[in-house]
Amino acid sequence: METSSKGLLTQLTQFWNLLDDLAENDPERYKSFIQQELKEGKELSAGPEPQFCLQTRILKPTKKLLYINLCQWKRVPAPQSAAHPVPIRVGRPEDISETSDAYTVISVAYNPEVLHGAEEDQVRKDQLIRMAMECIEQRFQISLSHSYHATKFKMKGSIQRMKQNLMSIQTDFRDLKEKMRKENTLEAIRTSSVNSPDHFPQLLLPKDQVSGKPLIEELSSTEIQVDMKIPAHELKIVKDQNEKPLKIELKVELPGVNSASLCDLHVSKDDLLIVVSEKYQLHLNLPKSVDTEMTTAKFIKDKSTLIITMPLV
Template sequence: MAASLPQQDMLDQVNQLWSMLDDMSQTDPESYQKFIKRHLQEGVEQCAPPAPHTCLETRILDPEEGVLYINLCGWSRVPAPKSDSEPVPLSAGKLEQVDEGNERYKLMNVAYNPKVLKRGEEDGIEMDQLIRLAMKYIEQEYQLRLTHSYKLASYKLKGCATRMKQSLAGPAKTKPQTAESGGSLLQQISCLRVKGEPESSPSIELFTEKGSKPRKAGFIEVLSSTELEPAPVQTPSYHLSVSKDENGRATRIQLNVHLPEVSSVSECDLCISQDDVLIEVPDRYRLHLNLPESVHEDVVTAKFSQRSRVLCVTMPVL
């Protein structure tokens, strides 16, 4: 939990902090500017969304055989271990069941601190350990048995980037920073509150079992995970075509999706990345396609015909 302080003690600490900053701004303006810039940068990093890093494919052996994709992502909100003797924290989204026409698989988003993934890039053995930690967590959390083998996909992310961010940005738990434990200026201030006053945001704590003993290095510290029960939805009929120029180079991808139960484009949730497109109408339709060409995701246009109930998505090719 956050530090619980009597009101006067809290005010005294805040006043001391501001007094220190005032003195620094007068006596050493250069250090003051560096101090403020450093802590603002820490705040920006803490607010940055998760970013895709590596996608891997493996198989579920039990209780039901199937394909599992795991998106490994980097996220500054996930703490890095302070030493090699500490377990590696991870943040996990929800295990999702995905049905796309004839393709059926499960999808999981797992995030590590970017510094942890950076070390994995420099050491293949360490990256393999991170992958196996994620697989071990999924086995333990969802009572699954996975194969020991896996393969890395040629793309960094399976599915939609927006959905990945939403999955990981759900209720999360991480190690708290108290005012006495140091940390950034923003972290110290955010931990101060009046005793008995409700917190403005959920407390953030490591997931641990009551009475459990400290774990050895290499175990997983779980930050978040709850199972997602997918709503029954249909895969709509669609037609995808690629326009080419006189040299045979792809210039545009056109996707027409028939949505007979939709009356307005406002009912559709459209998510497009360079490599895939996801169209959802809550509780009715879901269509996820890997695109044959990389597209300009920022200049995509979409139109919905109320008469034909067809959503037309035009995607310029990179």
């Protein structure tokens, strides 16, 4: 694991050096690249959003109530065509025990275009639900009831836990340096990082189980195999002299981290995610909507502290 971390750090350092060279030799292309990355990164960093919730039952190995949160998420690719598999992202099961009942919650995500296309087509909507249930059965080796119904509420459980569950993704930078060296352009990197942000195995369902319709491919989590700690942090809303809220300031302590390049930061108007590979992960729902374009981050090296300033909209 230590060797893997050093290798990733070396690749990241080389990548940033190449960006520095581009900034010096071709400022206009560098500026265009950064602007494009910020725009696309903003879209991709937005978390999954719940659309509707289903209730069914687990029959085997243990009978239990199951809630399936169907979500939309731009990070899940849209199918290339009607003849191609439909990508799906399946989160880990979360077992919940309450005083009067025990149940399991599993969150599933499709690309927004897939769900929007099924809004007025009940047959298509039912097909997506059936495919999701089939995918859950195959992945977790369980048997589900064939009957289900939509609940009155949009989702079951905590929206923060749902997002954390589905967003546990690692980025692979192994091909970035080679692509830049071969083609001497950042366009290849942009295309690689946007079209293939993650490297997922595929699961194809048998045709006879989906009535000859397009198949489905599962995007399984690339889960981090070490304990990710929640770092100590302090969030406060800064107000002016008239007590009007101006901005949100977040201070995150990251002991053992000595460079900002090790911190993966994603900010949307409603939430924030910080990941330091193999060390820390922090996901927060923000108390107020923020201006992501004006958000700034500062890393204090001698204190291993990250300070994020997010103006309010």
